[in-house]
Amino acid sequence: MIIKSFSITFIILCFVLTILFNANLNSFLDIPSLWFVVVPILFLSFLGNKGSGSMRNPIKGRAISWFELIGYVSVFLGVIGSHMGMINLYENFGDKSSIGPAFATLILTSFYGILIFLFFFLMGQYKLKKVAIYFVIGQTVILINNMLTLSFGF
Amino acid sequence: MKLLSVALIVLSIILALVLTGHIKTFIDLPSLLVVILPVLASIPARHGLEGFKILINSGDEKKEVLHSMGATGIISGVLGSHIGVVIILANMSKPDSLGPALAVSLLPTFYGLFIFLLTTVISHLNLGNEL
Numbered sequence: 177m178i179i180k181s182f183s184i185t186f187i188i189l190c191f192v193l194t195i196l197f198n199a200n201l202n203s204f205l206d207i208p209s210l211w212f213v214v215v216p217i218l219f220l221s222f223l224g225n226k227g228s229g230s231m232r233n234p235i236k237g238r239a240i241s242w243f244e245l246i247g248y249v250s251v252f253l254g255v256i257g258s259h260m261g262m263i264n265l266y267e268n269f270g271d272k273s274s275i276g277p278a279f280a281t282l283i284l285t286s287f288y289g290i291l292i293f294l295f296f297f298l299m300g301q302y303k304l305k306k307v308a309i310y311f312v313i314g315q316t317v318i319l320i321n322n323m324l325t326l327s328f329g330f
Numbered sequence: 331m332k333l334l335s336v337a338l339i340v341l342s343i344i345l346a347l348v349l350t351g352h353i354k355t356f357i358d359l360p361s362l363l364v365v366i367l368p369v370l371a372s373i374p375a376r377h378g379l380e381g382f383k384i385l386i387n388s389g390d391e392k393k394e395v396l397h398s399m400g401a402t403g404i405i406s407g408v409l410g411s412h413i414g415v416v417i418i419l420a421n422m423s424k425p426d427s428l429g430p431a432l433a434v435s436l437l438p439t440f441y442g443l444f445i446f447l448l449t450t451v452i453s454h455l456n457l458g459n460e461l
Contacts, residue, residue, distance in 0.1 A: 183375035187368045187402075191409060194364050199417045279419065287412040294368075294405045298375045303394070304401050312404060316411050316439045320432070323415055327428050 184298050191291070206277075209285040212260075213253050217292055220246050232300055243300030247293045251311050254289020258282045258318055265322065275326070282322060286315045332455045339451060343444070361437040364410040365403060369445060372402035393453045400449035407442020411435055 195204055224231045224242035231242035261282030268274040290312060297304065347353045373381040376398045377391075384391045414435025418428065 179374050179378055180376075183371040186371045187375065187406075190364060190367050190371075191406075191413065194360065194410070194413055198360075198413070199420050203416055203420045283412055283416055283419075287409065287416075290405060290409055290412070294402070294409070297398075297401060297405065298372060301376065303397055309401065309404060312408050313439075313443075316408050316436075319411060319415055320436065323418075323432060327432075 180298075184295065187294070187298065188291075204284065204287070206280045206284045209257055209261075209281050210288060212257050213250060213285055213288040213292065216253060217246060217250050220249060241300060241302060243296045244302045247296035247300075248305075248308055250289045250292040250296070251308055252289075254286035254293075254315065255311055257285025257289065258315065261285065262318075262322060265326075279322070279326065283319065286319070290315065336448070336451055336455070339447070355433060356437065356440070358434055358437050361410060361414075361434065362441060364413070365407050365438050365441040365445065368406040369399050369403045372398050396449040396453040400446040400453075403442040403445035403449070405442075407438040407440070407445075410438025410442075414438070 192201075195201060220242075221231075224246065227235075227242075229236075234241050235245070258281075261278050261280075264278035265275060265282060268278075293308070293312070344353075347356055373385065373395060377384065377395055381395050385395050414431075418431045418435060422428070
C-alpha cells in the first residue's frame with residue numbers, strides 16, 4: 177500500500193513539476209471547470225464509499241467496480257465540458273475578450289477529467305474498455321483542431 | 331520471428347521519420363520525460379514491486395502489466411499535450427513561434443501512442459514463450 181501511494185504521488189508530481197517549470201500554476205486553475213468536473217466525482221465517491229464492500233470490488237449485480245465507473249464518468253464529463261467550451265467559443269467568435277474564458281473551459285475540463293481518470297485507473301485493478309481510450313485520444317484531436325482554428329481564424 | 335516483427339514495426343516508423351527528413355523535430359526531452367516517468371511508475375502503482383519481475387518473466391500476468399503501461403502512456407501523453415497547449419496560450423505574444431510550439435505540444439501524444447502500440451503488439455504476440 178505504501179509503494180502504491182508513493183508511485184501515484186510520484187506520477188501526479190511529474191505533471192505538477194512539468195507545469196511549474198514551464199508556466200504559472202494559476203493558468204491551470206479555473207473555478208467553473210473545476211466545479212463542473214469535481215463535484216459529480218465527489219458525489220459519486222461518497223455514494224460508492226457509503227455502500228457495502230470495497231470500492232475496488234464490482235458493484236452488486238454489475239460488471240464494473242466503483243473506481244472504474246468514476247473514471248469513465250470523469251472522462252465523459254471532460255468531453256461534455258470541452259463541447260460546452262466550444263459552443264461558447266464559436267458563439268462569440270468575433271469578440272476577443274470572451275475567447276479566453278471559453279478556451280479555458282475547453283482545455284481545463286478535459287484536463288481535469290483525464291487527470292482524475294488516470295488517478296482512478298491507477299487506484300483500481302481493472303482493464304480499461306476501448307471506448308474510454310478512444311475518448312481520451314479524441315480529446316487531443318478536439319484540442320488541436322480548436323487551437324488551429326483559433327490561431328488562423330482571425 | 332516474433333521479435334523480428336516487433337523490430338520491423340519500430341524500424342518502419344523510424345524509417346518514415348528519417349525519410350521525411352525531420353527526425354530532429356520528433357526528439358524533445360521534456361515531452362519524453364512526461365510520458366516515460368508515469369509509464370514506469372505505473373508498474374509499482376498497479377502491481378507492486380513484483381510487477382517488474384513479472385515483466386521480465388513470461389506468463390499470463392505479463393499481459394496485465396503491459397496493458398497498464400500502455401494505457402498510462404496514452405493518458406499521460408494526452409495530459410502532456412493539454413499542458414503544452416496551455417503553455418502556448420500563456421505566452422502568446424509572438425504569433426510566429428506558434429507553429430513550432432504547437433508541434434512540440436503534440437509530441438507527448440505521439441510518444442504515448444507509440445508506447446501503446448509497442449505494448450499491445452508485445453502482449454498479444456506472447457513474446458518470451460518462444461523467441
